[in-house]
Amino acid sequence: MKLDGSFTIEKANVKFTQIVRNIMEELNRNKELLTLLADVYTYDDYIFTHSFNVTLYTLAIGMELNINKKNLEALGLGAILHDVGKILVPVDTLRKTGKLTEDEFEQIKKHAEYGFQLIKNVHTVSLLVANCAYQHHERLDGSGYPRGIKGDEIHYFGKIIAVADVFDAATSNRVYRKAMMPHEGLEILYAGAGRKFDNTIIEAFRRAVAIYPNGLFIELNDGRKGVVTAQNEGIGDRPMIRILEVNGEQIVEPYEVNLKKNLHLLIRKCLNIQETA
Numbered sequence: 068m069k070l071d072g073s074f075t076i077e078k079a080n081v082k083f084t085q086i087v088r089n090i091m092e093e094l095n096r097n098k099e100l101l102t103l104l105a106d107v108y109t110y111d112d113y114i115f116t117h118s119f120n121v122t123l124y125t126l127a128i129g130m131e132l133n134i135n136k137k138n139l140e141a142l143g144l145g146a147i148l149h150d151v152g153k154i155l156v157p158v159d160t161l162r163k164t165g166k167l168t169e170d171e172f173e174q175i176k177k178h179a180e181y182g183f184q185l186i187k188n189v190h191t192v193s194l195l196v197a198n199c200a201y202q203h204h205e206r207l208d209g210s211g212y213p214r215g216i217k218g219d220e221i222h223y224f225g226k227i228i229a230v231a232d233v234f235d236a237a238t239s240n241r242v243y244r245k246a247m248m249p250h251e252g253l254e255i256l257y258a259g260a261g262r263k264f265d266n267t268i269i270e271a272f273r274r275a276v277a278i279y280p281n282g283l284f285i286e287l288n289d290g291r292k293g294v295v296t297a298q299n300e301g302i303g304d305r306p307m308i309r310i311l312e313v314n315g316e317q318i319v320e321p322y323e324v325n326l327k328k329n330l331h332l333l334i335r336k337c338l339n340i341q342e343t344a
């Protein structure tokens with residue numbers, strides 16, 4: 068099904084792929100960076116996967132905000148390397164399932180500065196990339212770490228990566244808790260909008276990212292179940308759903324419901340395929 072703006076989406080996809088390719092080439096050219104990333108991979112595979120997800124979200128936001136190609140590449144590089152400092156945090160602390168002691172939390176907080184130092188030591192890379200690692204836990208109101216800097220003291224790239232990072236961390240399974248639903252991840256961002264996170268960036272995220280990707284099985288708040296079939300451009304959390312099941316029974320003739328036009332309908336749950344009749 069083609070929705071309004073599908074042509075723009077396709078064009079954006081081409082640009083997106085090109086930027087990701089350029090970032091990979093840059094990493095490939097720069098063996099020191101590649102080694103850092105390989106160290107992350109061997110150290111903890113969650114951080115590695117998380118870093119890739121954050122990069123994709125970050126680039127989607129950056130493109131939505133019309134950041135130019137050269138800056139997008141630096142931003143993407145900053146995103147992929149934002150958590151490299153975690154390789155210097157003891158793995159037992161990183162993976163601890165119980166409540167962290169104050170000391171352990173302090174150890175984890177150090178990863179931002181460690182990352183800055185590790186990237187800064189690679190002389191061929193712009194300092195801006197190192198600053199992405201340094202600043203991604205800073206918050207607009209100064210409540211972040213490591214320095215507690217505020218507002219404009221935080222580089223725009225740091226603010227973008229912060230939004231991507233928080234969303235992916237909330238919506239991923241962690242050793243200490245289950246993944247939240249995508250809309251719950253969005254709510255965390257909205258709760259901090261203007262105070263912790265930049266409003267414009269959250270809005271760009273919501274427009275650019277398919278919160279519920281095509282192919283995902285979901286349950287609506289009226290109990291109907293179905294599959295996401297298409298996105299409405301500019302509204303990443305109100306996609307098109309093909310209804311497959313009503314009142315617990317599979318229906319003979321599936322039909323489409325557009326959440327953009329049915330604002331009373333909400334996605335209540337994301338389902339495994341086995342949870343459908």
Ligand SMILES: [Fe+2]
Nearest residue numbers: 149150203204
């Ligand atoms: Fe981090």
